[in-house]
Amino acid sequence: MGRAVTLVKDSAPAARKARPAARATEGRPGRRRENLAGYLFMSPWIAGFLLLTAGPMVASLYFAFTDYNLFTTPKWVGFDNFTKMFDDPRWQKSVEVTAKYVIIGTPLKLLLALGVALLLAQSRRGQAFYRAAFYAPSLIGASVSVGFVWRSLFSDGAVVDRTQTFLGFHVGGWVGSADWVLYCLVALTVWQFGAPMVIFLAGLKQVPKELYEAAEMDGAGPLRRFWNITLPMISPVLFFNVLLETIHSFQIFGSAYVVSNTYCGPADGTLVYTCYLYQQGFKNSQMGFASAMAWMLLLAVALVTAVLFWSQKKWVHYEEDAR
Amino acid sequence: MGTSRNPERRTILKAAGASAAALGLAATTGCGGESGSGNGAVTIRYSWWGAEERAKKINRTIALFEKKYPKIKVKTDFQTYQSFWEKFQTQAAGGNPPDVFQNAVAFLRKYDKRRILLDLKSQVQAGNLSLDHFRADVTKVGEVDGKQLGIPVGSNTMALVVDKKVFQKAGVEPHAGWTWDDYFKALKTVHDRTKVPGDTGYFTIMYLYDLYLRQNGKAFFAKDGLGFDQADLTEWWTDGYNRVKAGIVTDPKVVQQDMPKSSLSAGHGASEFTWDNFTVRYSAEGDSTYGLAPIPTTDGKHTGQYLASLMLSASARTSHPKEVTQFIDFMVHDPEVGKIMGYDRGILATTEQYAAYQPADAVSKEIAQYEEDTAKSGVLGTITPHPSGADTVEAAFLRLGGDLGQGKTKVTDAVKQFFTEAEAAFQA
Numbered sequence: 001m002g003r004a005v006t007l008v009k010d011s012a013p014a015a016r017k018a019r020p021a022a023r024a025t026e027g028r029p030g031r032r033r034e035n036l037a038g039y040l041f042m043s044p045w046i047a048g049f050l051l052l053t054a055g056p057m058v059a060s061l062y063f064a065f066t067d068y069n070l071f072t073t074p075k076w077v078g079f080d081n082f083t084k085m086f087d088d089p090r091w092q093k094s095v096e097v098t099a100k101y102v103i104i105g106t107p108l109k110l111l112l113a114l115g116v117a118l119l120l121a122q123s124r125r126g127q128a129f130y131r132a133a134f135y136a137p138s139l140i141g142a143s144v145s146v147g148f149v150w151r152s153l154f155s156d157g158a159v160v161d162r163t164q165t166f167l168g169f170h171v172g173g174w175v176g177s178a179d180w181v182l183y184c185l186v187a188l189t190v191w192q193f194g195a196p197m198v199i200f201l202a203g204l205k206q207v208p209k210e211l212y213e214a215a216e217m218d219g220a221g222p223l224r225r226f227w228n229i230t231l232p233m234i235s236p237v238l239f240f241n242v243l244l245e246t247i248h249s250f251q252i253f254g255s256a257y258v259v260s261n262t263y264c265g266p267a268d269g270t271l272v273y274t275c276y277l278y279q280q281g282f283k284n285s286q287m288g289f290a291s292a293m294a295w296m297l298l299l300a301v302a303l304v305t306a307v308l309f310w311s312q313k314k315w316v317h318y319e320e321d322a323r
Numbered sequence: 324m325g326t327s328r329n330p331e332r333r334t335i336l337k338a339a340g341a342s343a344a345a346l347g348l349a350a351t352t353g354c355g356g357e358s359g360s361g362n363g364a365v366t367i368r369y370s371w372w373g374a375e376e377r378a379k380k381i382n383r384t385i386a387l388f389e390k391k392y393p394k395i396k397v398k399t400d401f402q403t404y405q406s407f408w409e410k411f412q413t414q415a416a417g418g419n420p421p422d423v424f425q426n427a428v429a430f431l432r433k434y435d436k437r438r439i440l441l442d443l444k445s446q447v448q449a450g451n452l453s454l455d456h457f458r459a460d461v462t463k464v465g466e467v468d469g470k471q472l473g474i475p476v477g478s479n480t481m482a483l484v485v486d487k488k489v490f491q492k493a494g495v496e497p498h499a500g501w502t503w504d505d506y507f508k509a510l511k512t513v514h515d516r517t518k519v520p521g522d523t524g525y526f527t528i529m530y531l532y533d534l535y536l537r538q539n540g541k542a543f544f545a546k547d548g549l550g551f552d553q554a555d556l557t558e559w560w561t562d563g564y565n566r567v568k569a570g571i572v573t574d575p576k577v578v579q580q581d582m583p584k585s586s587l588s589a590g591h592g593a594s595e596f597t598w599d600n601f602t603v604r605y606s607a608e609g610d611s612t613y614g615l616a617p618i619p620t621t622d623g624k625h626t627g628q629y630l631a632s633l634m635l636s637a638s639a640r641t642s643h644p645k646e647v648t649q650f651i652d653f654m655v656h657d658p659e660v661g662k663i664m665g666y667d668r669g670i671l672a673t674t675e676q677y678a679a680y681q682p683a684d685a686v687s688k689e690i691a692q693y694e695e696d697t698a699k700s701g702v703l704g705t706i707t708p709h710p711s712g713a714d715t716v717e718a719a720f721l722r723l724g725g726d727l728g729q730g731k732t733k734v735t736d737a738v739k740q741f742f743t744e745a746e747a748a749f750q751a
């Protein structure tokens with residue numbers, strides 16, 4: 001088996017170089033049949049991708065340039081939906097709310113994940129239990145029932161309100177306050193720091209012990225060691241987490257929908273982007289506008305991702321030695 | 324490796340091909356309709372919105388129907404109000420709406436414009452459905468441009484529900500023909516003497532504003548747009564906002580947190596405008612006693628009230644129009660059905676059912692009395708048409724009213740935004 005692989009690896013580029021034109025007509029029935037089998041085995045996935053993902057995406061790209069209410073034939077309107085967006089105060093509000101959520105929630109969540117991962121990376125008794133316990137919210141956090149629990153935790157006269165009042169500052173329930181309700185959603189996402197934490201833990205395990213020993217010999221304190229060894233060494237993992245969590249945050253929907261009792265309020269306080277998209281498409285029958293919004297979100301996320309990838313040259317440290 | 328031709332691989336290949344084909348087949352058959360099996364039995368789909376309690380009652384009435392029409396099977400589905408209409412819109416857009424479904428006046432024109440609703444006139448002429456024995460001409464609610472698009476199952480009218488204990492404690496007594504000035508003075512007295520805000524947010528309720536406008540010779544909806552101008556709404560909302568500030572109307576923030584409970588039943592307000600048949604809810608949710616009071620007037624006489632109604636409508640796409648109509652006929656006329664449903668969907672619409680059901684509980688009795696009194700006092704007018712998009716407009720009215728009540732928007736901005744959104748909704 002090992003030999004076969006090496007063989008293919010070595011001979012393929014050579015063959016390509018030698019007879020590029022002949023490749024298309026290269027008659028190797030066995031290979032072709034093998035490919036066919038591969039595609040057949042993949043066919044359920046391919047069918048699903050074409051029917052449930054690619055198809056609707058192409059359709060929504062078309063709808064984005066039309067006036068479409070789901071019932072009548074879409075009417076081509078060019079870029080109207082996109083220009084309308086920028087004049088729409090609720091769209092602006094939804095961008096503002098989502099940006100706030102991403103900018104506040106993601107760093108907080110990652111900081112907490114990294115902090116707890118650092119604590120749990122040391123060998124202690126009952127460590128497995130703690131890891132599981134901190135990870136648990138990530139498993140259940142996206143569920144509707146937790147949204148309901150959150151709603152009641154942050155209402156007037158509920159635990160959070162009473163604790164705050166006891167501590168001497170009175171805001172009332174967050175759920176009913178247009179200014180505070182977003183932080184309720186931020187708290188919910190930060191609470192689910194378990195998933196990035198597990199990835200950080202895996203990253204921390206990879207850092208060679210010798211580096212710390214050497215640094216300690218040289219008299220480096222814990223802070224120095226973290227800053228000069230840990231952080232650079234886990235920077236690829238950090239980059240991965242930042243990327244994943246940022247993209248994920250942009251797509252927040254469920255918690256906003258449940259915590260606000262489906263209205264994305266009060267006073268549009270939880271009107272995150274996808275929530276507004278949903279309202280326009282499925283409540284107000286403005287499917288053209290909703291499709292345009294979806295593509296706008298895709299563009300925004302792509303842009304943010306591109307910036308992150310560009311920035312990694314400055315701060316992400318990959319081990320260069322090619323093993 | 325690549326050239327080996329062992330039989331095993333061929334078998335696998337065949338199996339893969341076969342299963343792919345089977346999947347494809349399954350996909351096509353899965354989409355096929357299922358009504359109309361060999362023995363002539365027909366299956367119709369029926370959906371509605373409402374709570375668990377309503378579903379239990381409806382299921383009992385369906386059992387009666389299936390006993391009388393053994394060849395018709397009814398498949399059911401129900402959601403909450405919002406989810407119902409979201410799902411319905413998607414189903415209808417996909418050409419697959421339920422055969423028969425619960426409907427309300429705000430949706431008639433919207434789905435008539437989209438050709439989803441069956442005009443039941445021809446079925447009435449064919450003798451499958453009777454429009455006789457409906458109380459107070461309530462079938463008019465289901466009429467649009469000469470078409471009969473919905474058949475009422477019950478009637479309701481806007482009412483004022485008061486927390487009797489709080490009103491008594493404050494020494495305030497609502498009375499027929501009282502004016503808005505009387506009403507707001509009463510709210511202030513309630514708040515001064517009991518510290519409870521007098522009302523839970525009248526200015527965000529579209530159907531109440533409709534009554535106010537009707538008292539003044541206008542209406543919320545004209546045939547294809549709004550029946551009032553920005554100045555009207557600015558005044559209505561400015562007053563509302565000032566009353567929130569003054570504490571006589573519940574802070575919308577509190578209302579938001581009380582949901583899905585009403586702030587009236589939560590004890591955060593002493594009165595609330597709503598449909599009379601919803602009163603049942605307050606006694607179930609809250610600890611106080613609740614009663615119905617007359618709608619305040621502008622001239623000491625006209626309340627602007629009318630009978631609205633929940634209806635049953637049929638899909639224009641149904642392949643069993645006859646069976647569906649027989650189902651509707653049974654559900655609105657059969658006395659046993661009336662006995663089971665009670666006033667769950669409003670005061671029973673036909674005289675057969677109205678006579679068959681004798682409410683045992685005090686609340687239901689009071690609702691029936693309220694509608695009887697309202698009808699007798701001669702204040703009932705006819706319902707104004709709801710243009711397509713009325714549902715979206717109602718949601719925007721509620722939302723923007725809440726926003727400005729919380730002080731998050733200026734009244735002038737909210738009014739402007741409301742007119743913009745209403746315009747878009749009518750055009751969609």
